Amino acid sequence: MEERYQPQAIEEKWQRIWEGNKTFEAFEDHGKPKYFVLEMFPYPSGRIHMGHVRNYTIGDVVARYKRMRGFNVLHPMGWDAFGLPAENAAIERGVHPELWTRENILYMKNQLKRMGLSYDWTREIATCEPDYYRWNQWIFLQFFKRGLAYKKGSAVNWCPSCETVLANEQVIDGACWRCDSAVVQKELEQWFFRITDYAEELLRDLDRLGGWPDKVLTMQRNWIGKSIGAEILFPLIGREGALRVFTTRQDTAYGATFVSIAAEHPLALELCRGTAQENAVKEFVERVKNVSMANRGAEEGEKEGVFTGAFCRNPFTGEQIPIYLANFILMEYGTGAVMAVPAHDQRDFKFAKKYGLPIRVVIQPRDRVLSAGELTEAFVDAGVMADSGPFSGLANDDGKEKIAAYLEEQGWGKKAIRYRLRDWGVSRQRYWGTPIPILYCARCGVVPVPEDQLPVVLPTAVPFSGKGGSPLLESKLFTQVPCSKCGGAARRETDTMDTFVDSSWYFLRYASAHHLTAPFDSDKACYWMAVDQYIGGVEHAVLHLLYARFFTKALRDLGLAAVDEPFNNLLTQGMVSKETYRCSEHNWLFPAELLGSEKEGWKCPHCNRSAEKGRVEKMSKSKKNIVDPEDLINAYGADTARLFTLFAAPPEKDLEWSDQGVEGAFRFLTRLWRFVFQHRERFAGLDTAGRSDEPPFELRELRRMIHKTVKKVTEDIEGRFHFNTAIAAIMELFNAVSTAAQDPVRLNDGAPLIKQGLETMIVMLAPFVPHLAGELWEQLGHRESLDQIPWPIYAPEALEEEKLMIVVQINGKVRGKITVPADVNQAYIQTEALADSRVAGFLDGKKIQRVVYVPRRLLNIVVEG
Ligand SMILES: [Zn+2]
Ligand SMILES: [Zn+2]
Ligand SMILES: [Zn+2]
Numbered sequence: 001m002e003e004r005y006q007p008q009a010i011e012e013k014w015q016r017i018w019e020g021n022k023t024f025e026a027f028e029d030h031g032k033p034k035y036f037v038l039e040m041f042p043y044p045s046g047r048i049h050m051g052h053v054r055n056y057t058i059g060d061v062v063a064r065y066k067r068m069r070g071f072n073v074l075h076p077m078g079w080d081a082f083g084l085p086a087e088n089a090a091i092e093r094g095v096h097p098e099l100w101t102r103e104n105i106l107y108m109k110n111q112l113k114r115m116g117l118s119y120d121w122t123r124e125i126a127t128c129e130p131d132y133y134r135w136n137q138w139i140f141l142q143f144f145k146r147g148l149a150y151k152k153g154s155a156v157n158w159c160p161s162c163e164t165v166l167a168n169e170q171v172i173d174g175a176c177w178r179c180d181s182a183v184v185q186k187e188l189e190q191w192f193f194r195i196t197d198y199a200e201e202l203l204r205d206l207d208r209l210g211g212w213p214d215k216v217l218t219m220q221r222n223w224i225g226k227s228i229g230a231e232i233l234f235p236l237i238g239r240e241g242a243l244r245v246f247t248t249r250q251d252t253a254y255g256a257t258f259v260s261i262a263a264e265h266p267l268a269l270e271l272c273r274g275t276a277q278e279n280a281v282k283e284f285v286e287r288v289k290n291v292s293m294a295n296r297g298a299e300e301g302e303k304e305g306v307f308t309g310a311f312c313r314n315p316f317t318g319e320q321i322p323i324y325l326a327n328f329i330l331m332e333y334g335t336g337a338v339m340a341v342p343a344h345d346q347r348d349f350k351f352a353k354k355y356g357l358p359i360r361v362v363i364q365p366r367d368r369v370l371s372a373g374e375l376t377e378a379f380v381d382a383g384v385m386a387d388s389g390p391f392s393g394l395a396n397d398d399g400k401e402k403i404a405a406y407l408e409e410q411g412w413g414k415k416a417i418r419y420r421l422r423d424w425g426v427s428r429q430r431y432w433g434t435p436i437p438i439l440y441c442a443r444c445g446v447v448p449v450p451e452d453q454l455p456v457v458l459p460t461a462v463p464f465s466g467k468g469g470s471p472l473l474e475s476k477l478f479t480q481v482p483c484s485k486c487g488g489a490a491r492r493e494t495d496t497m498d499t500f501v502d503s504s505w506y507f508l509r510y511a512s513a514h515h516l517t518a519p520f521d522s523d524k525a526c527y528w529m530a531v532d533q534y535i536g537g538v539e540h541a542v543l544h545l546l547y548a549r550f551f552t553k554a555l556r557d558l559g560l561a562a563v564d565e566p567f568n569n570l571l572t573q574g575m576v577s578k579e580t581y582r583c584s585e586h587n588w589l590f591p592a593e594l595l596g597s598e599k600e601g602w603k604c605p606h607c608n609r610s611a612e613k614g615r616v617e618k619m620s621k622s623k624k625n626i627v628d629p630e631d632l633i634n635a636y637g638a639d640t641a642r643l644f645t646l647f648a649a650p651p652e653k654d655l656e657w658s659d660q661g662v663e664g665a666f667r668f669l670t671r672l673w674r675f676v677f678q679h680r681e682r683f684a685g686l687d688t689a690g691r692s693d694e695p696p697f698e699l700r701e702l703r704r705m706i707h708k709t710v711k712k713v714t715e716d717i718e719g720r721f722h723f724n725t726a727i728a729a730i731m732e733l734f735n736a737v738s739t740a741a742q743d744p745v746r747l748n749d750g751a752p753l754i755k756q757g758l759e760t761m762i763v764m765l766a767p768f769v770p771h772l773a774g775e776l777w778e779q780l781g782h783r784e785s786l787d788q789i790p791w792p793i794y795a796p797e798a799l800e801e802e803k804l805m806i807v808v809q810i811n812g813k814v815r816g817k818i819t820v821p822a823d824v825n826q827a828y829i830q831t832e833a834l835a836d837s838r839v840a841g842f843l844d845g846k847k848i849q850r851v852v853y854v855p856r857r858l859l860n861i862v863v864e865g
Helices: 007-021 050-068 084-093 096-113 129-145 195-208 214-224 250-255 268-272 279-291 293-297 346-355 396-410 506-511 522-528 543-557 629-636 638-649 657-682 697-717 724-743 744-765 769-780 826-835 838-841
Strands: 035-037 072-074 149-160 164-166 184-193 226-235 244-246 258-261 305-313 320-326 337-340 411-418 438-441 447-448 480-482 489-493 532-537 568-571 574-584 587-589 596-597 599-602 610-619 805-809 813-821 850-855 858-863
Touching: 007 638, 007 769, 035 050, 035 320, 035 522, 050 072, 050 532, 050 568, 050 629, 050 638, 084 096, 096 320, 096 629, 129 149, 129 447, 129 506, 129 543, 129 599, 149 574, 184 574, 195 214, 195 543, 195 657, 214 568, 226 250, 226 279, 226 337, 226 396, 244 250, 244 258, 244 411, 250 396, 258 305, 258 346, 268 543, 279 305, 279 320, 293 826, 305 346, 320 346, 337 346, 396 411, 411 826, 489 697, 506 522, 506 543, 629 638, 629 657, 638 657, 638 724, 638 769, 657 724, 657 744, 657 769, 697 724, 697 744, 724 744, 744 769, 805 838, 813 826, 813 838, 826 850, 826 858, 838 858
Parallel strands: 035 072, 035 532, 258 320, 532 568, 805 858
Antiparallel strands: 149 164, 149 184, 226 244, 226 305, 226 411, 258 337, 305 320, 438 447, 438 489, 480 489, 574 587, 574 610, 596 599, 805 813, 850 858
């Protein structure tokens, strides 16, 4: 053993041993409880960042801990390998997306291995492999057969100058990321997954996910957005038909003074035809079309509209009311038409004020009377119905139910439920994704590719110009194929799938990563699923986590998956952040390029102006506050990197980078190393197993602390994942162990106990700093590897604080006995003795002359007389 702690050599050694021994390969074993721990797989962007380090280290501690607790652990890793950055690299630098992706995977895999993460690499998957994405295609075909995949027209972002569809991420402030042209909306035929069929189940089952953070559950609930209300028909004046509106506030129907419809509403242009409003409406429709949906729906945006020239009838009041187009009504939601009740809806209120439309109060608060003329904002609270025909005087909540029933009686509408959730548009006009397995034949129409012809492989030789549509359009070999039904000429679908499809079922694939005849082996998936602990960023709270839930349910209904929910427990780790520096002229600066010093103040290297220490922000390249994990590992080793990220903050909180924190972690590991180096010879031959003899008094406290620490560390990890406090407790135990070892007497009498304390600590450190712990264990003379050692258990009786029985005498005569904790001083014992009622009776207020204390045994109080 070297005296100096040299992490690089140790870490390489243990990584080789784990690999050679296949320590982390998982097999189905029905004799053990299984535990599936999974971190969200990364996009292979090039290098791992501190966010990855944190995410995977948390998962690794859980995996290693559960193994020590006797679980059969599955802890796999893979690559979410399709996506836009690979294609951008091709456009910008001429590297083929496939090459770029494969090189990145190799590099990052090596980085992850250097972290000492306990993955079963035999189950590695990459979603860009035909072996993987053929099952995306196969699932697509099953969905298609059952009507869960279908095609319809939908708006996309379109850059008129690049003549290409843009992903939302490629639209920056409404402009194209490449050429800065204003982006417009264009209608295209696209493929959708009918996730809305599962809206109710997706909502209801959130109640079963007790192991998920509340904020994620709330975000999913809001995303699904169930509203219970009514559909009401507003008959058109002077023509056939009616406008169908959906409302959750049918109790305010008597206050509807106009109807607003979306610019895309099928009646929009028809209603204005021949009226004086025709041109104004057309102009408005053109203008609104080019604004993205997100901006139109935004709360703060300007509310604008135009009168259609047409009217409808409010069935409740019988009045003719005007129909308006409004920019904030979206066709996507509800029916694309709403009854506008300005007195009780803030958007309608603003709109009515702007266009001089009537306002009628139909809900009155209980404590005052509102009049329409005095309103400065809509009254949206609960109250009593007023001016509402036979319903006046009802509490408005009761009114909702009564009005809904009345509607149905009158044939004016019906009760209705709406979800905010829309079907999932999965078509992407991109190259680097899963080809959608569909052909278009002039004779047969839409033809699914036969299953035995899967996978539809992405062609390699395609140009990446960034112009026009998908690069796949340029490959005649790919697009021009014979129809698989009639053999005639057919055209292949050139859209690829949204990469969220890839990540919607990858966790199932891990159960049998190389299965050839189905997406996964159902028996194996049945053994491993559901994921017991899923770990990843909260930014995936809706899309990925909702799609994965939808896929699990849909695959269950196809008879493939045996669970209703994919992830039993979810941990969303916080961000990794760091301080920033900026110059008023040159913006963000790297700390390393600053001139000056902390004391004199930092200066900008470009202009010598003072550089301001900015806020602590999430690490990002653009803010120049990143730390490359590779530098960290090169300088301190993976164990220090792991210990620092785990110790600095609880996993769900943000972690603020600190150089001192890193050094502190390294110092602790170095001290531990030195301690073992110093004492290993004395300890190596000592037997600590099965010792039950009572340690001497000075060491009893140490024994208690060992057991107390095991209890605390176990409880901190179990369920709560409070690794930071667990590590702090281990550090305290180390202090106690090393203090005890400094005392020659205690070291002599208590070497077995001190060794036990040290080894307990090392075993508990194994999940956190596995290389160092493994090495120290070996250096202490163990032949069995630390990877085989179970998690320590504590003896409840050893936790009890030692009590002493003190005899209390008055003038040499025994007058009482008191029980006190063993570690208290004379003053404490004296106070307790005097408070004892029996002793107090004998004292009878007499003056105390002096007190004699025989440690741990006797207190003699000497009084006058
Ligand atoms: Zn462009
Ligand atoms: Zn055909
Ligand atoms: Zn500057």
